[in-house]
Amino acid sequence: xxxxxxxxxxxxxxxxxxxxxxxxxxxxxxxxxxxxxxxxxxxxxxxxxxxxxxxxxxxxxxxxxxxxxxxxxxxxxxxxxxxxxxxxxxxxxxxxxxxxxxxxxxxxxxxxxxxxxxxxxxxxxxxxxxxxxxxxxxxxxxxxxxxxxxxxxxxxxxxxxxxxxxxxxxxxxxxxxxxxxxxxxxxxxxxxxxxxxxxxxxxxxxxxxxxxxxxxxxxxxxxxxxxxxxxxxxxxxxxxxxxxxxxxxxxxxxxxxxxxxxxxxxxxxxxxxxxxxxxxxxxxxxxxxxxxxxxxxxxxxxxxxxxxxxxxxxxxxxxxxxxxx
Numbered sequence: 306x307x308x309x310x311x312x313x314x315x316x317x318x319x320x321x322x323x324x325x326x327x328x329x330x331x332x333x334x335x336x337x338x339x340x341x342x343x344x345x346x347x348x349x350x351x352x353x354x355x356x357x358x359x360x361x362x363x364x365x366x367x368x369x370x371x372x373x374x375x376x377x378x379x380x381x382x383x384x385x386x387x388x389x390x391x392x393x394x395x396x397x398x399x400x401x402x403x404x405x406x407x408x409x410x411x412x413x414x415x416x417x418x419x420x421x422x423x424x425x426x427x428x429x430x431x432x433x434x435x436x437x438x439x440x441x442x443x444x445x446x447x448x449x450x451x452x453x454x455x456x457x458x459x460x461x462x463x464x465x466x467x468x469x470x471x472x473x474x475x476x477x478x479x480x481x482x483x484x485x486x487x488x489x490x491x492x493x494x495x496x497x498x499x500x501x502x503x504x505x506x507x508x509x510x511x512x513x514x515x516x517x518x519x520x521x522x523x524x525x526x527x528x529x530x531x532x533x534x535x536x537x538x539x540x541x542x543x544x545x546x547x548x549x550x551x552x553x554x555x556x557x558x559x560x561x562x563x564x565x566x567x568x569x570x571x572x573x574x575x576x577x578x579x580x581x582x583x584x585x586x587x588x589x590x591x592x593x594x595x596x597x598x599x600x601x602x603x604x605x606x607x608x609x610x611x612x613x614x615x616x617x618x619x620x621x622x623x624x625x626x627x628x629x630x
Contacts, residue, residue, distance in 0.1 A: 333393055333571050337368040341389075341397045343382025345375040349431075349514060349595065353559065354398035356591050357428070360582030378468060378629065379403035380414055383562070387416035391566035393575060396425065401470060401558050405614035409622045410468040411629050418615070423567045424607035426579045428559035431597035432532030433471050434539065435478075436516050436525040437508045438501060446529045446548040449508070453484050461487040463501055463509040465494035468627050471510035473618065474531045474555030476625035481550045488625075501525065512557070513538050513596030530596070531555040538596035555621075558600065560607055576604055 340358050344350040351373060358369040374382035383403040389395035404418045416422070435446070443449045453460050464471035467490045479486050489506055491497035494515045501509045502524055513536060519525040520539070527542045533554045535544055545553040561579050563572060580601045582588060589599055602610065622628075 333574060334365055334367040336394065337370050338365070338393070339389075339395045340369050340371050341382050341386050341395065342371055342373050343375065343379035343385075343397065343399060343403055344373070346373045349512065350398065350400055350559070353429075353591065356588055357398060357561075357579075357582055360585055360588060361578055364578040364581050378407055378411070380407055380411065380416075383418070383422070384415045386562055387421040387564055389564045391423070391564040391568075393563065393567055393571035395564065396575065397562045398428075399560055399562050401614065401618075402468070404560065404562070404611050406468060406470075406473070406618045406622065407629075408615050409619040410627055419608075419612055421565050422611075423563040423565050423572055424604045424611065425561040425563055425572060425575050426583070426604065427600050427602045427607045427610060428561055428579075428583060429592050429597045430532065430600045431557045431559070431592070431595060432513060432530050432536050433474055433510050433555065433557065434513050434516055434520075434530050434536075434542065434596070435475075435508065435510055435528040435545070436501065436520070437528050438504055438506075439523070439526055440504060441507055441526075443528070444526065445543070446545065449528055450482050450484065453486055457485050458487075460507050461489050463489045463491055463497040463506040465497050465511070466490050466492060468622070468629060470531075470555055470557040471512070472627070473621045473625060475510045476627075477553060477555055477621050478545060478550070480624050481553060514594065517594075517596075536596040537593060537598070560611075572604055 342351050342354045355371055358371050362369040374385050379400060379402045383397060383399050386395060386397035407414060437443055437449060443452055462475050464475060472488060475488060494511055497509050498515055500506045516525060520527050527539055529545045529548055530536045530539060530542050531545055583599045583601045592599060
């Protein structure tokens, strides 16, 4: 009798928890959602996250508050999400850095991007572009490579910082083309672009958004884009892979995450709402202006994608000898 009573009690508890979970998910969200952005206000990630927050608020009929948590290459913000209460009211707008690159780049992360994060959806792909100063007199990647090889140790390239996709994309090209091309890291794309425009550094890997106005003005020459396919923003500029380096790809990406342990019903609700926002005209147009493309996935597919990106970028980081302690 005691065993039967215990079984009935366990069953009753399970039914109660299940019913409570369903009711919770149906009423979600009943209060404002906090969207943690792991980079400073005003940057490209922040601007895109605010467009997403606005759309998510409209779809869910609830306020979405953006909270910037910059620091440690995005690690601080993602750690904030990882350690938040897993109830769906704290989510994050993260990037390739703290979700994949930083696993190898930093000595010890305070979180595990696979175990401590619940993926909601990938958001978008945003490629970079290799830009050269007109004084180099080159118009394509083959000409640039010949120039560099004929003048060993003469040239270098700039990026927005160590460990960025611009830096690692440069190191990938150096390894594949067997180039001697020292890297000069800057504290952001703005300072790097200033020195390239001034001729202090002859070339840079940059986001398309940061370089577009200078390309249109004829101040910089677009040599190649780093994505697997050509960018709609620069349809006449070939990819690095097209120019004789098959398999080359160094594309940044964004994604939406929650703390591990967030109920699956809430994850699915956030996922469905996020996909609507990603596919909205406002987001697709903003992405297109910077050369980006929407890339929503299921939560499961995004999780598998993150796991595949960690070892892929580890190879580039080790080849570059990059490290942040």
